Amino acid sequence: MRTSELVFKSLRETPQDAEAASHKLLLRGNYIRRLTSGVYSFLPLGYRLLRNVERIIEEELDRAGAAELLLPALQPVEIWRATGRIDKMADVLFGVEGKSGSFVLGPTHEEAVIEAMSPDIESYRDLPKLVYQLQTKFRDEPRARFGLMRTREFIMADGYSFDVDRDAMRSSYQKFYDAYLAIFARLGLQAEPVEADAGSIGGDVNHEFMVASTIGEDHFACCASCGYQANIEAARAGDREPVKVDLEVEPKTYSTPNAPGIESAIAALQALGVDVEIGGMLKSMLLIDEADRPVLALLPGDRTLNVPHGMRLADDTQMAGFAKGYIGPQGQSPRVQVLADPLVRTRPSWASGSNEHGSHVVGLRLGVDFSVDRFENLVVVEDGDPCPRCGASLSLVRSVEVGHTFQLGLTYSAVLPHARFHSVSGEELPYWMGCYGIGVTRVPAVVAQQYGSPDGDAVVWPLEVAPxxxxxxxxxxxxxxxxxxxxxxxxxxxxxxxxxxxxxxxxxxxxxxxxxxxxxxxxxxxxxxxxxxxxxxxxxxxxxxxxxxxxxxxxxxxxxxxxxxxxxxxxx
Amino acid sequence: MRTSELVFKSLRETPQDAEAASHKLLLRGNYIRRLTSGVYSFLPLGYRLLRNVERIIEEELDRAGAAELLLPALQPVEIWRATGRIDKMADVLFGVEGKSGSFVLGPTHEEAVIEAMSPDIESYRDLPKLVYQLQTKFRDEPRARFGLMRTREFIMADGYSFDVDRDAMRSSYQKFYDAYLAIFARLGLQAEPVEADAGSIGGDVNHEFMVASTIGEDHFACCASCGYQANIEAARAGDREPVKVDLEVEPKTYSTPNAPGIESAIAALQALGVDVEIGGMLKSMLLIDEADRPVLALLPGDRTLNVPHGMRLADDTQMAGFAKGYIGPQGQSPRVQVLADPLVRTRPSWASGSNEHGSHVVGLRLGVDFSVDRFENLVVVEDGDPCPRCGASLSLVRSVEVGHTFQLGLTYSAVLPHARFHSVSGEELPYWMGCYGIGVTRVPAVVAQQYGSPDGDAVVWPLEVAPxxxxxxxxxxxxxxxxxxxxxxxxxxxxxxxxxxxxxxxxxxxxxxxxxxxxxxxxxxxxxxxxxxxxxxxxxxxxxxxxxxxxxxxxxxxxxxxxxxxxxxxxx
Structure with a gap:
């Protein structure tokens, strides 16, 4: 090809809306062009790049024994109701009202692939089946970012496996897992599989494939000593030595009007001459569990809560009866379950809200002035937390998720009556699924960020990706x-x-x-x-x-x- | 590959919802599976077929010098407002309400390609540009039919050309036109380019590529004698010899209560002993033109009106003052323009409504009892009509539209201020466009209909298409x-x-x-x-x-x- 034939006119000025070097490069080189927020066209140069990425994915997944197919974007709302995801994913679903019914624009295809595959899966002889597609997804992202990194329309390579039991599922999972490592290597990316949170997809075991990158929106925790790696949402800090509580202090109440929340409480207490810092304040957060019961979560004031699965933050109505901004763990009714992060055992005493508007208590002691029903990891890990495996220091790496693999197990097939097969003994059983995804349109940005110049005006593409x-x-x-x-x-x-x-x-x-x-x-x-x-x-x-x-x-x-x-x- | 690896289980029974042999074959062979009305998954066998079709299209369009790109499905409603097509195509547009604005799911991409290309087209030196994509379209079809033939989600190969003037546009048009003929030949289809109606796409010259097929929803007229071919909407019959009006008869009024419309009028008149047949009744249809003025269209009672461009049928409000069901051309006010098909000149006199409820007139003579402001072709052509070129007999062929090419001219660029380039003399001018489309997902059905057995249980695919x-x-x-x-x-x-x-x-x-x-x-x-x-x-x-x-x-x-x-x- 010749440069005159290629629809190519590079931009002389820095595009205004480009934050990252990779985004600048892709705009300047006319790889992509923004149509509207979070929606991009791939111009001919960018399309060549994209097709190379797709070809590598196709070759490796074909080699892994997966068959390529193509599922629709337009999906009847009924199949999303059947799995309950019409509610679980409500925040990102684009709905479409048509003459012949209501549709969802698929952000992922577990429902659709089950509809497509189930008639072909009658007996154990039809299993395993591995399939995948390269297909356009839609997500109503509240914030579109970094060009191709987070968009409302994007291509995903999504794979699905169907098996007779857990072991067979694990073996199919391993095929995709290995293929993913081969794909990312050919793309020129060093992707680390890390333990991760299943989110709205479901299942027990899953891995995110993370590439360390300055345009990452995620972090993963890693331990240089033992090799432990986990996504920040799934990572847990190791235990620390508990300290003895201080039996000599006594809780003392201070008047702190108009000082709800940790920051204002510290200011108010310090103004009264009390020696207290943020790490010594107890954060008490009211959650609601799946049975709509109140749960109080305790953690140090300087840490961030990782809301446990199946729970959600209480809203104002649910806070009725609690002194919002002044909640503490002491004297709670037995109907409120108290959860605490193990870090709550690492101080002799704590400052906390008094459960009355306008006052705080200093010197609250675990086991003396308040009690805990259960300890569990509640905080987002931070740099320097101990590794859960070896106790060495964890560090956080800014990174991009380029792939995600899930052992779904029976998450979907247990609730869908047609997701069944006849076993060797003739029993009708739900099949075991896995699902697997690579963010295809995100790859050019991640590769560009790694192989481009810091100012976004030059790049050396890895051989197999180069247009x-x-x-x-x-x-x-x-x-x-x-x-x-x-x-x-x-x-x-x-x-x-x-x-x-x-x-x-x-x-x-x-x-x-x-x-x-x-x-x-x-x-x-x-x-x-x-x-x-x-x-x-x-x-x-x-x-x-x-x-x-x-x-x-x-x-x-x-x-x-x-x-x-x-x-x-x-x-x- | 092995049959056990391919996700393949053929259906033993005839699928219930399959009308056509091709549809039965594609369902039985597990090429496709219906997700919901008008929405299909391509299973692995069908996907191989589809990719072969796409590869042929890509090879021929690349050879023609067009560059492949990829435009988004999700399009901001604003660009559809700017061209006015938000209204013109309202009947098939899927709208999507998102957090960040209102979108349209593109049923075609003229607006989007202009947004993508315009920044690259500054001067005459940047032209011509030929681009195309293989991309998923969405149309809210009221009636989905024949499996893949008319669906709500489908893949189109849509191309666009950008040129400095009409001659250059024609030369780009010819490149796509020739490539289309090569593509259809490789697909094993004998596609006839026929003159067609531009519909909601616009422009002057355009061709539909029609394949004669029993699953066709269209018809094209063709002349075996001179080779004239046109889509039924664009075809015109040639002129016939006018006959002299019969000066000896006089119009006579008959009382025909409760007999509005042609069919009941004939029955009522025949009951009165009047010798009249449907071809001798004058059909008078009230239309409204672009300036909202009334126009009366005259045609023989046995022919179908082809509503002229820019006009629409009058609604009941607009019929006020006219005797609905009894309208005739005689004695109309001068503010009503009277149009007549040339066939109105081929009878010595006509039966017609009397313009009074409950009576008809027999023996109305053109030029004596009523006059016509303008003659123009108003009827849909039928088997046996004379060819407009050579006068021989036209025949109608049931057929499928597999491609459509348009010389858009300035239709879009005249209304979009950024669709401009600087000419050799430095003037800012709108560019000349063409657009071109192949219904990719429809091709497997058309090929299957042609190369499959009549009962839909066997097929011999053309070499390059075969999975x-x-x-x-x-x-x-x-x-x-x-x-x-x-x-x-x-x-x-x-x-x-x-x-x-x-x-x-x-x-x-x-x-x-x-x-x-x-x-x-x-x-x-x-x-x-x-x-x-x-x-x-x-x-x-x-x-x-x-x-x-x-x-x-x-x-x-x-x-x-x-x-x-x-x-x-x-x-x-």
């Missing part, structure tokens, strides 16, 4: 001089050798051409110059390892093909 | 006999030779295997039988021309490859 493996530019090319003739010849023969190649043929300066080609980001450049040609050579630049070599004219194609092969083998 | 070019079946195969070993060896070596191949490996009878393989529809079968093997041969069946040959074992791969090449060359 064009080779770029050819002539220095001093005119309409019919030797530089142009040689460039054309190389263009034809490199293309014939099976490598994707783009040639600069616009009437622009070498400076403009090079700047644009650095946005296109081929790993190999061929620079054809009059001066080199006089010596019978062409300059070949291998940009991944930054090597420049002069190659005799007749050896250029061979050299380029060999470099391509070398770069390809590095990734496998 | 598997070769099917291998062993007769008397057991787990470890020679039949199985040879089948496996052929499977490996045919696959290595670059042909897609599926092998029957399920534990089923030869009868079941053959029945299922006929649903998979490979053009080439290899039948490995113990008896043939004893003679050292394998039976190779070429199903397109129905040839069966016995081939020596060591020559099977070569023969199959040669047959594949021969079948491929027939289509180009």
């Amino acid at each position: 064009f493996v080779v770029s050819i530019v002539g220095v001093g090319a005119t309409k019919d001089n030797e530089v142009t003739a040689i460039s054309e010849r190389l263009h034809a023969s490199i293309s014939e050798a099976g490598l994707s190649v783009i040639m600069e043929d616009r009437n622009v300066s070498v400076g403009v051409a090079m700047r644009d080609l650095e946005l296109i980001g081929s790993p190999i450049f061929c620079i054809v110059g009059a001066r080199s040609l006089a010596k019978g050579v062409v300059e070949v630049r291998e940009r991944i390892h930054d090597r420049t070599i002069e190659v005799a004219l007749e050896g250029v194609v061979e050299t380029v093909v060999a470099l391509g092969r070398e770069l390809a083998s590095e990734r496998r | 598997f070019v070769v099917s291998i079946v062993g007769v008397g195969a057991t787990k470890d006999n020679e039949v199985t070993a040879i089948s496996e060896r052929l499977h490996a070596s045919i696959s290595e030779a670059g042909l897609s191949v599926i092998m029957e490996d399920r534990n089923v009878s030869v009868g079941v295997a053959m029945r299922d393989l006929e649903l998979i529809g490979s053009p080439i079968f290899c039948i490995v039988g113990a008896r043939s093997l004893a003679k050292g041969v394998v039976e190779v069946r070429e199903r397109i021309h129905d040839r069966t040959i016995e081939v020596a074992l060591e020559g099977v791969v070569e023969t199959v490859v040669a047959l594949g090449r021969e079948l491929a060359s027939e289509r180009r």
Whole structure:
């Protein structure tokens, strides 16, 4: 292809709405263009990149024995009611009212794949089945961010497995898991599988595939000592040594009018001369469990609550009878269950609300002045927390989720009467499922962030992802001089050798051409110059390892093909 | 691939909701599965078929110099307001209300492609540009029909061209037009480009690519004598010789109470002994033009009105002052414009409503008792009408629209201020557009209808479309006999030779295997039988021309490859 044919005009100015370098690069290079907030078009250069990503995913999933299919985006609301996800995912579902009924635009396809596959699954002989699709999803994201990172319309590679029992499910899970590692390696991404939270998808075991990246919206905790890794929502800190409570202090009440909440309480107490800091304040948060019963969660004032599964924060109505902003654990009615993070055992006494508006208590002691029904991990882990496996220090890594795999088990098939098969003994049983997803349209952004320059005006794409493996530019090319003739010849023969190649043929300066080609980001450049040609050579630049070599004219194609092969083998 | 790996279980019974043979075949063969009315999943076998169709389209459009891109389905309602199509296409648009605004699910992408491309089109040097995409469209169809033929979610290959002037637009149009002919030929379809109506897309010149098919919802008119072809909405009959009016008759009024409309008027008149037939009744239909003025359209009672562009049928309010069911052309006020089809000149006199409730007039003469402001073609053409070019007899062919190409001209760019470029002389001008579409998901149904059996239980797919070019079946195969070993060896070596191949490996009878393989529809079968093997041969069946040959074992791969090449060359 030629730059004049490619719909390509790079942007001279920094796009205003681009926060991240990868986003700037993708806009400047005309890979993508914003249609509206969180909705992007893939222009021809970006579409080539995207198709390369898709091809790698297809090849590895086919190799894993999964069959590709295509499920609809437009899904009848009834199948979402049957699984209850019409409510569970209500915050991101786009609804569509049509002449013939109500639809949901699929943000994920567990319901739809069960409808599509169930008639083909009659007996144990029909299992296992592994399928996947590359398909467009829709999510009504409240905040669209970082260009392709969080969008309202995106392509996902979503896979599903169907098995007779837990062991078989685990074996199918392992096939996708291994394929994912192979895919991310070929994409040039070092993806770490970390333990994660199942969220609205469900199931017991699941892994997020995280890539450390400055455009990450997630964090994962990792332990350099033992290798423990978990998503911040799933990570737990290890236990710490409990301290003895201070039997010598006595709780003392202070008048703190208009000081609800931790921050204002500290200010009010300090103004009264009380020596208290945020880590010594007890945070008491009222939750509601699945049976609509009140639960009080206790944690240190400087930590963030990780709301336990099946619970939610109480709303104002549910807070009736509690002194909002002044709640403490002491003297609670037995109908309120008290949960505490193990960190609550690590101080001799605590400051807390008094359960009366306008006053706080200092010197509350666990087991003396208040009691706890159950200890469990309630806080979001932080840098320096102890590892739950080895006790060494955890650190948090900013990262992007590029894939997620779930052992769903019977989560869906237990509630859907047609998600069944006949076992060897003729029994009708629910099948065991797994589901697997890669955020396809997110990959170009993550790869660009890793392989692009910090200012977003150049990139060297990994070989298999590059829209064009080779770029050819002539220095001093005119309409019919030797530089142009040689460039054309190389263009034809490199293309014939099976490598994707783009040639600069616009009437622009070498400076403009090079700047644009650095946005296109081929790993190999061929620079054809009059001066080199006089010596019978062409300059070949291998940009991944930054090597420049002069190659005799007749050896250029061979050299380029060999470099391509070398770069390809590095990734496998 | 093996039949056990392919998610494949053919249906033993005729699917209830399948009307057409193609639809039965696609359901029985597990190509597709209905999720809800007008919404289908493509199962793995159907997805392979679909990808083959897409690959052919991509190859031919790439060859034509068009660049592939991908535009979003989710489109802000504002861009649809700017072109006015939010109203023009209101009957099929799916609207989506999101947190961040109102969207339309694109049923076509003129608005979106202009948003995507305009920043890249600054000057005449940036033109022409040809782009296309394979993308999912949504239409709120009131009636979904014939499986894949008319669906609410479907894939379209939609292309767009951008040019400096009309001539350049025509040249881009020709590139797509030629590519379309090449695509349909490779798909095994004889597509006829016919003149058509522009509908809600717009523009002057356009062609529909029609394939004669029993599942067609359209008809096109064609002239065997001169080759004239036009869609039924665009076709016009040629002129007929006008007859002289009968000056000897006089109009006579008959009392016809409770007989509004043509059918009841004839019955009432015949009951009175008047000799009148439907072709001699004048149909007078009240229309409203773009300036909201009344227009009376006259045509013979046995013909169907083709409502002229920009006009609509009057509603009851607009009929006030007219004797509904008894309207005639005589004595109309000058503010009512009278249009007549040329057929109105072909009878010496007409029967008509009297403009009074409850009576009709017989013997009304054109130019004597009523006058016409303008003659123009107003009737839908019928079998036997004269060809507008040569006067020979037209015939109507039931057909499916598989593609549509439009010379849009300035339809869109004239109303969108950013759809401009700077000309050679520096003037800012609107660019000239074309748009082009192929109904991708409809193609499998059309091809299946043409190449499948009338009862929908067997098919021979054209070579390039076939999900598997070769099917291998062993007769008397057991787990470890020679039949199985040879089948496996052929499977490996045919696959290595670059042909897609599926092998029957399920534990089923030869009868079941053959029945299922006929649903998979490979053009080439290899039948490995113990008896043939004893003679050292394998039976190779070429199903397109129905040839069966016995081939020596060591020559099977070569023969199959040669047959594949021969079948491929027939289509180009």
